[in-house]
Amino acid sequence: xxxxxxxxxxxxxxxxxxxxxxxxxxxxxxxxxxxxxxxxxxxxxxxxxxxxxxxxxxxxxxxxxxxxxxxxxxxxxxxxxxxxxx
Amino acid sequence: xxxxxxxxxxxxxxxxxxxxxxxxxxxxxxxxxxxxxxxxxxxxxxxxxxxxxxxxxxxxxxxxxxxxxxxxxxxxxxxxxxxxxxxxxxxxxxxxxxxxxxxxxxxxxxxxxxxxxxxxxxxxxxxxxxxxxxxxxxxxxxxxxxxxxxxxxxxxxxxxxxxxxxxxxxxxxxxxxxxxxxxxxxxxxxxxxxxxxxxxxxxxxxxxxxxxxxxxxxxxxxxxxxxxxxxxxxxxxxxxxxxxxxxxxxxxxxxxxxxxxxxxxxxxxxxxxxxxxxxxxxxxxxxxxxxxxxxxxxxxxxxxxxxxxxxxxxxxxxxxxxxxxxxxxxxxxxxxxxxxxxxxxxxxxxxxxxxxxxxxxxxxxxxxxxxxxxxxxxxxxxxxxxx
Numbered sequence: 001x002x003x004x005x006x007x008x009x010x011x012x013x014x015x016x017x018x019x020x021x022x023x024x025x026x027x028x029x030x031x032x033x034x035x036x037x038x039x040x041x042x043x044x045x046x047x048x049x050x051x052x053x054x055x056x057x058x059x060x061x062x063x064x065x066x067x068x069x070x071x072x073x074x075x076x077x078x079x080x081x082x083x084x085x086x
Numbered sequence: 087x088x089x090x091x092x093x094x095x096x097x098x099x100x101x102x103x104x105x106x107x108x109x110x111x112x113x114x115x116x117x118x119x120x121x122x123x124x125x126x127x128x129x130x131x132x133x134x135x136x137x138x139x140x141x142x143x144x145x146x147x148x149x150x151x152x153x154x155x156x157x158x159x160x161x162x163x164x165x166x167x168x169x170x171x172x173x174x175x176x177x178x179x180x181x182x183x184x185x186x187x188x189x190x191x192x193x194x195x196x197x198x199x200x201x202x203x204x205x206x207x208x209x210x211x212x213x214x215x216x217x218x219x220x221x222x223x224x225x226x227x228x229x230x231x232x233x234x235x236x237x238x239x240x241x242x243x244x245x246x247x248x249x250x251x252x253x254x255x256x257x258x259x260x261x262x263x264x265x266x267x268x269x270x271x272x273x274x275x276x277x278x279x280x281x282x283x284x285x286x287x288x289x290x291x292x293x294x295x296x297x298x299x300x301x302x303x304x305x306x307x308x309x310x311x312x313x314x315x316x317x318x319x320x321x322x323x324x325x326x327x328x329x330x331x332x333x334x335x336x337x338x339x340x341x342x343x344x345x346x347x348x349x350x351x352x353x354x355x356x357x358x359x360x361x362x363x364x365x366x367x368x369x370x371x372x373x374x375x376x377x378x379x380x381x382x383x384x385x386x387x388x389x390x391x392x393x394x395x396x397x398x399x400x401x402x403x404x405x406x407x408x409x410x411x412x413x414x415x416x417x418x419x420x421x422x423x424x425x426x427x428x429x430x431x432x433x434x435x436x437x438x439x440x441x442x443x444x445x446x447x448x449x450x451x452x453x454x455x456x457x458x459x460x461x462x463x464x465x466x467x468x469x470x471x472x473x
Binding site (some may be wrong): 008009038039042043044045046047048049050052054055079 | 154158179180182189291
């Protein structure tokens, strides 16, 4: 599946805006990304496994509420940096 | 190999200011006379830089506590005096709690302190919300230090996010006794000042003599809000503190803080955030008072900035405003944004919320603006970089 990387996180992905990943849940995918790009996951997920307050993750058109969100092979995942002040 | 410099050593030559701002980090480097200054390009532009500190043991390693508006906290480290940076592979993080139990999450790393001179590569970090962490590998990985992060009594003293400062409650002022690596102090806004003499096996509050806001019980640790605590390098038994409720001095082994701010002019009062101490004279300390009236504007009183110095351990204070604007300067100096160098006379440095840096080469007798138009300044540390 394809995961879209926002500009704030592309320093981890060598400036790639899209990355191909595998996994059956959002948690799996983010762990895989962290293996590939160390430090990536902690910037968007807390140590209590919660998505951080100013981060939103969408699976196709729906906002994921947590890391247990199930994924299909052809899903598109969007990590979005929400508004967080000037 | 660069030499380690004792904090009481009289330094000479160029001074480098390590500047953390709401929008990135900068350095400002002087010539040997400290008359001219050169500003760097921004590092990590757009990141919130809470603290940037040089390791005095090698004078090459820098750590930088960073977050952004969107992203979680991390620590960047440089081993070549800031030329290149790498991210910590395990930044400070609280214990993961079992599903269904409420756990805490680090919002940002607020404070960095190198450990004792005899513990190379070891550092402490203080976080928001309040947590104490340690690294033994130069900041590459971090783990909880001591028991306080998960201790029910300490969690009660830390209070909730609602009890803390507007941008989150903080653990700060981590101080290592230069004579004994097992002897530490730290402070929490809120949650008081604490001490260990056994390397963190046990900590005890150190709040006797400190006032609290009217109507609150001073015996309750939670209600204490130390803003900044400094230990005197020339007399490690003496500490100064700028608190939410006044300026204090503590001479160990006593555990009774003395409110030396009562000797400040009544029209000025003794409210503020930063405090800094002379490297070689424990009777000398500087504060930057702020307006703590009504809704706490937290700006220079009357729009007229001034530092105050004591040269007799707090018995009296002298105003130092030469060079500052005479009026209409409504800025604030945050608790980490006042620093000093090791020269003789000592150089003092202030960073303002309006993005200016003011310096004094004369121990505060006169001030000059050495940089302006920076983002809001969060922290300034002085450094003498190794070659």
